[in-house]
Amino acid sequence: MTTDLTLVVTAHDETVVSGPTMTSADRAVEAAEAAGWSVQRVIALDAATEHTRAFFEQPAFDHWERWHFEEADLGRVRNALLPRTEGRFIAYLDADDLFSENWLAEAIATLDAAERRGEQVIAHPELNVIFDGSRTVLVNIGQDSPLFTPHYLYFRHYYDSLCMAPREAHLEVPYVSRDVPNGLSYQDFQFTVETMDAGWWHVAVPDTIIFKRRRDFSLVTESNARKSVLRAVPAMAIDRVRELGRRRSGGARA
Template sequence: MTTDLTLIVTAHDETAVCGPTMRSADLAVAAARAAGLTVQTVIGLDRATDATTAYVRQPRFDHWERWEYDEGDLGRVRNAMLPRTDGRLIAFLDADDLFSENWLAEAVVALDAAAERGERAIAHPELNMVFDGTRSVLVNIPDDSPLFTPHYLYVRHCYDSLCMAPREAHLEIPYVSRDVPNGLSYQDFQFTIETLDAGWRHLVVPDTIIFKRRRDYSLVTESNTRKSVVRSLPAMAIDRVRTLGAGR
């Protein structure tokens, strides 16, 4: 029988901050299962430090599958894990972030409703609350909103790397590798552009939240410091960009 959802937590150099993350994930998984969903839970250790590996190897996490990789890249490890997963839907969480208890269950409902309407869709939480190194609250805008404009993608990403999508979305459009030394990064940003261009809707699930930890050093801060950009994409050509998004 096909599993409804696979939740993947990716871990690299996190230790104690994994505790709140895993508590958050376990609560959301419990809520999804209470709603009648089947959920596979996996921790992906990608070139994880010894301390991080030791932390997630604790017996308290024995109800999670733990897979080890040597990719050294968030996009590549997600791509590598995908063929081993069981879920018809895939959700990701970084090991230093958290999400609201209702996120998994509500996102599945939203994606199943989209599928019934004949839409290919990817789901995002409504709010992105950034904490720790900085504090801010970002409101995510669905691509069918009057407030959404694809031209905004010239300036910054509309969403975050945390999302839930049918597995075929990731098989159709795998993440690219980052190349920060040469100024190329933001794999999730490129994934959004490429999926919009391929006709995938980007939905926002009301009353759901990601709590995004902004550490002093991370892939995002490194990319920002180096003034990295997204690769040049045909979909962002000035005569095409306006067609990105629902109904365009």
């Protein structure tokens, strides 16, 4: 039987803050299963500290598969775990973040409907609520919004790394490795640009939320401090960017 979704919780150096994360994940999985979807639950321990490994080895998490990696990199670990996943769709959750109980069920329904229509779609929550180190609410803009413009991508990313995408999107557009010391980061940002260029359509799923914990030190804060940028992506060239994410007549993607 085909599994609808593989949910991957990635953990590195988190311990007690992951308690609410795992509660959030379990409730969202239960809501998805109640809606008729099947879910594979995976904890990806990537270069995890001793305390992190001990936390996730608790019997309370025995209903999750535990996979161990030594990539120490968001993009590389996602690429490495992909061949072992069972789901038609893949979703991620960082071990110190949370999401709304309806996120998985609503996003699966969105992607399943798109798949049946023959459309290539990647789903994002409608809201990102930043908490802890800072307090911000970000509204995610889908490509079908009149507010969407690819030129905005010169300044910042529209979305967060915790999207839900069909397995094929990750196979077609693998993540690049980060090189923060040399000012190259934002792998999820590059994934967005490259998938848009490849014809994937990014949507925001109404009434869904991801809660992002902003810590004093994280990959995002380090990358921002070093003024990191994307690698050169042909689709972002000044004479091409206006075509990024456009639909051709008849509804086909450019």
